[in-house]
Amino acid sequence: MNKYKEITEFADRRALFFPTAEIHSALSGFWDFGPMGAALRRKITELWRKEIVKKVDSVEIEGCVILPKQNFEASGHLKNFVDPLVQCKKCHKIFRADKLIETETGKEVPEAAGTKEFDGIIKKNNIKCPACGKELANVKKFNMMIGLSVGPVSKEYNAFLRPETCQNIFTSFQKIYKSSRVSLPLGISQIGKAFRNEISPRQTLVRLRELTQLETEIFFNPKKINEVEEWDRYKNHMLRLKLLKEKDTKSFSCEEAVKKKLVSGKLVAYYLAITQQFFEKCGFSPENFRFRELEDKAKAFYSKETWDFEVKSEVGWLELVANNYRTDYDLSSHQKVSGVDLSVVEDDEKFIPHVWEISMGLDRIFLYVLENSLATRDNKPIFKFPYYLNPLHVVVLPLVRKDGLDKKSREISELLKERFDVKYDEKSSIGKRYVIYDQFGVPLAVTVDYDTMKEDTVTLRDRDTQKQVRIKINKLPEAIEKFFSGEKIEKLGNIIK
Amino acid sequence: MNKYKEITEFADRRALFFPTAEIHSALSGFWDFGPMGAALRRKITELWRKEIVKKVDSVEIEGCVILPKQNFEASGHLKNFVDPLVQCKKCHKIFRADKLIETETGKEVPEAAGTKEFDGIIKKNNIKCPACGKELANVKKFNMMIGLSVGPVSKEYNAFLRPETCQNIFTSFQKIYKSSRVSLPLGISQIGKAFRNEISPRQTLVRLRELTQLETEIFFNPKKINEVEEWDRYKNHMLRLKLLKEKDTKSFSCEEAVKKKLVSGKLVAYYLAITQQFFEKCGFSPENFRFRELEDKAKAFYSKETWDFEVKSEVGWLELVANNYRTDYDLSSHQKVSGVDLSVVEDDEKFIPHVWEISMGLDRIFLYVLENSLATRDNKPIFKFPYYLNPLHVVVLPLVRKDGLDKKSREISELLKERFDVKYDEKSSIGKRYVIYDQFGVPLAVTVDYDTMKEDTVTLRDRDTQKQVRIKINKLPEAIEKFFSGEKIEKLGNIIK
Numbered sequence: 005m006n007k008y009k010e011i012t013e014f015a016d017r018r019a020l021f022f023p024t025a026e027i028h029s030a031l032s033g034f035w036d037f038g039p040m041g042a043a044l045r046r047k048i049t050e051l052w053r054k055e056i057v058k059k060v061d062s063v064e065i066e067g068c069v070i071l072p073k074q075n076f077e078a079s080g081h082l083k084n085f086v087d088p089l090v091q092c093k094k095c096h097k098i099f100r101a102d103k104l105i106e107t108e109t110g111k112e113v114p115e116a117a118g119t120k121e122f123d124g125i126i127k128k129n130n131i132k133c134p135a136c137g138k139e140l141a142n143v144k145k146f147n148m149m150i151g152l153s154v155g156p157v158s159k160e161y162n163a164f165l166r167p168e169t170c171q172n173i174f175t176s177f178q179k180i181y182k183s184s185r186v187s188l189p190l191g192i193s194q195i196g197k198a199f200r201n202e203i204s205p206r207q208t209l210v211r212l213r214e215l216t217q218l219e220t221e222i223f224f225n226p227k228k229i230n231e232v233e234e235w236d237r238y239k240n241h242m243l244r245l246k247l248l249k250e251k252d253t254k255s256f257s258c259e260e261a262v263k264k265k266l267v268s269g270k271l272v273a274y275y276l277a278i279t280q281q282f283f284e285k286c287g288f289s290p291e292n293f294r295f296r297e298l299e300d301k302a303k304a305f306y307s308k309e310t311w312d313f314e315v316k317s318e319v320g321w322l323e324l325v326a327n328n329y330r331t332d333y334d335l336s337s338h339q340k341v342s343g344v345d346l347s348v349v350e351d352d353e354k355f356i357p358h359v360w361e362i363s364m365g366l367d368r369i370f371l372y373v374l375e376n377s378l379a380t381r382d383n384k385p386i387f388k389f390p391y392y393l394n395p396l397h398v399v400v401l402p403l404v405r406k407d408g409l410d411k412k413s414r415e416i417s418e419l420l421k422e423r424f425d426v427k428y429d430e431k432s433s434i435g436k437r438y439v440i441y442d443q444f445g446v447p448l449a450v451t452v453d454y455d456t457m458k459e460d461t462v463t464l465r466d467r468d469t470q471k472q473v474r475i476k477i478n479k480l481p482e483a484i485e486k487f488f489s490g491e492k493i494e495k496l497g498n499i500i501k
Numbered sequence: 502m503n504k505y506k507e508i509t510e511f512a513d514r515r516a517l518f519f520p521t522a523e524i525h526s527a528l529s530g531f532w533d534f535g536p537m538g539a540a541l542r543r544k545i546t547e548l549w550r551k552e553i554v555k556k557v558d559s560v561e562i563e564g565c566v567i568l569p570k571q572n573f574e575a576s577g578h579l580k581n582f583v584d585p586l587v588q589c590k591k592c593h594k595i596f597r598a599d600k601l602i603e604t605e606t607g608k609e610v611p612e613a614a615g616t617k618e619f620d621g622i623i624k625k626n627n628i629k630c631p632a633c634g635k636e637l638a639n640v641k642k643f644n645m646m647i648g649l650s651v652g653p654v655s656k657e658y659n660a661f662l663r664p665e666t667c668q669n670i671f672t673s674f675q676k677i678y679k680s681s682r683v684s685l686p687l688g689i690s691q692i693g694k695a696f697r698n699e700i701s702p703r704q705t706l707v708r709l710r711e712l713t714q715l716e717t718e719i720f721f722n723p724k725k726i727n728e729v730e731e732w733d734r735y736k737n738h739m740l741r742l743k744l745l746k747e748k749d750t751k752s753f754s755c756e757e758a759v760k761k762k763l764v765s766g767k768l769v770a771y772y773l774a775i776t777q778q779f780f781e782k783c784g785f786s787p788e789n790f791r792f793r794e795l796e797d798k799a800k801a802f803y804s805k806e807t808w809d810f811e812v813k814s815e816v817g818w819l820e821l822v823a824n825n826y827r828t829d830y831d832l833s834s835h836q837k838v839s840g841v842d843l844s845v846v847e848d849d850e851k852f853i854p855h856v857w858e859i860s861m862g863l864d865r866i867f868l869y870v871l872e873n874s875l876a877t878r879d880n881k882p883i884f885k886f887p888y889y890l891n892p893l894h895v896v897v898l899p900l901v902r903k904d905g906l907d908k909k910s911r912e913i914s915e916l917l918k919e920r921f922d923v924k925y926d927e928k929s930s931i932g933k934r935y936v937i938y939d940q941f942g943v944p945l946a947v948t949v950d951y952d953t954m955k956e957d958t959v960t961l962r963d964r965d966t967q968k969q970v971r972i973k974i975n976k977l978p979e980a981i982e983k984f985f986s987g988e989k990i991e992k993l994g995n996i997i998k
Contacts (some may be wrong), residue, residue, distance in 0.1 A: 006575065011979060018680050018681070019673070019676050019677050019680040019681055022676055024564060024565040024567075024568065024569075024669065024672075025568050025569050025571070025572045025668075025672045026668075026672065026673070026676065027672050027675070027835060027839040027841040027843075028571040028572055028575065028672065028835075028838070028839050029569070029571060030569060031569050031651050031652075031659070031660060033651075034565040034567060035667055036562060036563065036564035036565060036673055037562060037563040037564070038560075038562055038673065038677055038680070039560035039561060039562060039677065039681050040681070041563075042561050042562050042563040043561070045563060057916055063535075063536035064531060064536060064539050064540070065534060065535055065536060065538075066520040066533065066534040067533035067534070067557065068531045068532070068533060068540040068711045069694060069711065070528070070531060070710070070711050071521065071522050071694070072521075072525055072527060072528045072649075074522070074525040074526060075522045075525055078525065089653060091752065098653050107626065107695055130840070146653055150649050150650075151649070151650075152647050152648075152662075153647075154528050154647065154698065154710060155528075155698065155700070156586060156595050156643055156698065156700045160567060162528070163528060167651075171522075172533055173523075175521075175522045176516070176523070176525050176535065176619075178524070179519055179523065179535065180516050180535050182533060183514060183516040183535070184515070184516055184537070185538050185924075185926050185928060187928070195570070196960050197566060199567070199626060201651060203652070203653050203655065206938070212878055213567070213651060214565045214567055220873070261960075275571075300594055332898065338524060338525075340729050341525070341526040342525050344524040347920070349691075351572050353958065381750050399767075421555055427682075429682050431682060433682070440682065441581065481932060496728065
């Protein structure tokens with residue numbers, strides 16, 4: 005069984021994630037996250053705050069998902085955020101033209117190609133409707149934004165669900181710059197939902213209609229693209245780059261990447277290094293990831309330079325982050341449509357800042373963290389999450405739920421909750437519970453037995469070695485801290501198993 | 502100047518919150534939160550997780566905001582989630598009938614009243630269009646959900662933005678119950694956006710079209726409504742209740758409330774106590790809050806018993822939480838429409854669990870935290886947030902930005918970031934920076950001066966007393982910890998001011 009299948013089955017069985025409103029006939033492309041899934045996502049988000057937001061000295065904002073139509077006139081999404089669709093003349097089924105061509109011919113055509121190019125390829129390769137075999141109509145560009153009518157009167161769309169969270173960042177940049185005691189380079193981050201009316205949502209969390217982004221937009225003076233305060237600390241950091249003109253991924257130091265002009269400047273190399281470090285902390289290995297340089301046609305319409313951070317997953321190379329050099333595209337466009345001056349003054353010079361974007365997809369990162377943490381024991385999946393990402397630190401288990409063992413366990417659970425993420429469980433045999441929480445990826449189990457009642461000790465069990473030690477209850481919080489600082493379980497108490 | 506005006510002006514000046522896409526002609530009822538605003542909201546959310554989610558032993562999930570139409574056929578929102586609107590026959594302006602009647606007659610009519618009742622009152626009081634003075638048409642019920650079309654074909658609404666986050670909780674209850682090793686009473690919580698197509702959004706964050714809810718739904722066996730494990734710890738907790746038949750708010754212990762049958766059972770009293778405790782931790786005083794008992798007509802259509810938690814604010818009594826006894830309404834309705842069995846078996850008995858709801862509005866809580874923390878110094882607003890809610894713990898300030906003081910400050914800032922929420926600021930005079938961060942509500946300031954460079958000490962300044970002490974850099978983290986544990990500033994170093 006491949007890992008992807010194993011994960012989706014486990015996810016369904018243990019409610020890590022499942023189709024939204026599943027009990028009704030749910031719409032495809034929407035997924036909800038159950039207790040363990042949501043907890044893992046919060047841990048990834050915390051790590052993002054620590055490793056990206058804090059490191060690049062970014063502020064964080066929180067904005068609405070519904071934005072007025074005018075925003076998307078300015079941003080270009082009304083015109084450019086389109087998918088190429090082709091409909092069968094006979095059975096009226098609709099397909100993504102680029103995906104259809106890829107399936108039928110094995111050739112990749114960028115989704116941003118022109119309709120005539122698509123029509124030409126379809127004609128040349130004599131591609132017919134895969135459903136009924138009849139002729140296909142001409143390719144049309146379909147806007148992927150979801151429109152809405154706000155207010156009781158309007159029947160036309162006067163607003164859209166944002167297709168990317170960064171739009172709030174661009175429209176509020178000037179306000180934040182002027183009021184929040186900050187200077188360039190200024191990072192502004194946001195976590196939130198984005199929405200895309202995909203024609204063919206697929207592979208659970210890989211292509212969604214409602215997704216969660218962790219975005220950071222860094223505003224900087226383009227003349228200072230080679231000024232990085234932290235350069236000395238990062239210049240030797242090795243980046244995994246898959247260049248457009250090379251077949252294989254190679255390692256370059258940040259310094260080399262700048263000298264060979266593989267990137268637009270030191271700032272770019274620095275932000276790529278920060279991004280890569282985040283994933284190293286997620287436990288990903290260098291041989292399984294790369295920054296892929298994108299050709300012009302494949303880039304988003306607003307980007308001058310794009311490096312997709314990709315991981316080698318069971319479903320192929322999977323993009324987790326779009327790193328885009330958006331230049332002054334967004335601020336200039338918003339300035340033009342709104343009439344509001346979005347320039348800044350620095351060193352007596354007035355200019356519109358440029359933007360480097362680190363746009364992460366939480367859903368795909370979540371999915372790949374599961375894949376990367378998946379191991380097998382006795383033919384069952386278990387998750388070995390890296391320390392930072394453990395959704396639960398400890399589970400507290402009474403040997404049996406009687407004679408006060410359950411009450412004592414709940415007390416210990418309350419005690420540990422103050423410092424750790426803890427769950428109490430009294431159902432099923434103790435052996436079965438160990439197996440279940442190993443699967444959930446919980447690194448430590450505390451067991452309360454009859455000796456606990458006599459001598460105030462419990463057993464502490466390590467998921468990975470399955471070793472157990474006996475330990476005083478009042479030493480427990482400290483022992484758990486030590487374990488997570490790297491101490492071996494056998495150093496924490498008297499080994500009993 | 503009243504507090505509400507002072508807050509909104511400060512919020513605008515310092516980008517705590519501002520209209521979404523403000524540079525364009527923004528839609529009303531949508532607000533974005535800048536760095537300090539978003540940080541305060543995260544602190545409130547953390548406190549909610551600690552004081553409500555963990556205390557009631559709830560799991561937390563994360564679901565989509567777009568839900569299929571069928572969900573709202575089941576939930577009753579398609580039929581019942583309506584506002585009474587009245588349109589002028591002449592100028593076609595639209596008004597909320599209940600609000601219009603209140604303005605014109607001073608009388609409150611519940612928004613859930615029938616259209617005929619509204620028409621009768623309008624006729625009897627001879628109410629005309631407030632805009633042009635002409636005759637009003639009959640009152641109509643307008644559905645407040647925002648509809649949308651998902652997929653490339655559909656032109657009809659096949660989905661809606663959820664008007665309350667709890668809908669994901671009801672549809673996933675059975676899956677979570679079966680897969681997540683839990684038992685009744687089972688709390689399921691969610692933080693997320695909800696959407697209401699209000700005709701008249703008003704008073705900034707008071708009535709929004711896009712809002713954030715912190716919701717907890719507790720599923721329990723109705724036969725066990727008087728079984729509360731924690732009862733002994735809570736039975737003497739004093740609840741502030743404004744009974745339907747009383748004019749004033751009075752204090753009742755949980756035990757009294759149960760004995761006098763003011764609430765449906767011990768579970769209800771216990772959850773009200775937990776809710777009230779959360780607000781006590783937010784720094785709210787008992788004389789400024791109450792649980793208001795709602796009459797039948799004023800309750801939401803799904804509720805058997807409702808206690809609105811309200812605070813005495815500058816804009817009047819303001820509802821922050823709806824506490825609803827939703828019974829088995831939701832699970833039964835979803836079961837009926839979906840055909841999926843949502844009952845559980847406990848003690849050999851099959852039944853549909855009942856639900857107690859704690860539905861909090863984050864935006865209003867945020868607004869009232871600002872109001873409640875607002876003080877004035879030298880005619881300028883300063884915010885004295887309670888410890889738990891401080892968006893920033895410390896600001897690090899070089900006396901001047903030269904001679905290495907700036908570099909040293911940034912190093913100290915990095916050091917402190919590992920344990921605290923920290924900001925570095927080198928702009929403006931030191932005195933001006935103190936004033937600004939007092940306003941932002943930052944309790945401590947670290948100043949780096951020329952003595953720092955000689956003897957590795959800094960000054961630590963307390964916002965509230967404005968006292969300063971001199972302290973070794975390596976003692977700083979520990980001193981800050983002590984300060985937040987209640988130690989006075991003068992005990993932490995040599996006082997210099």
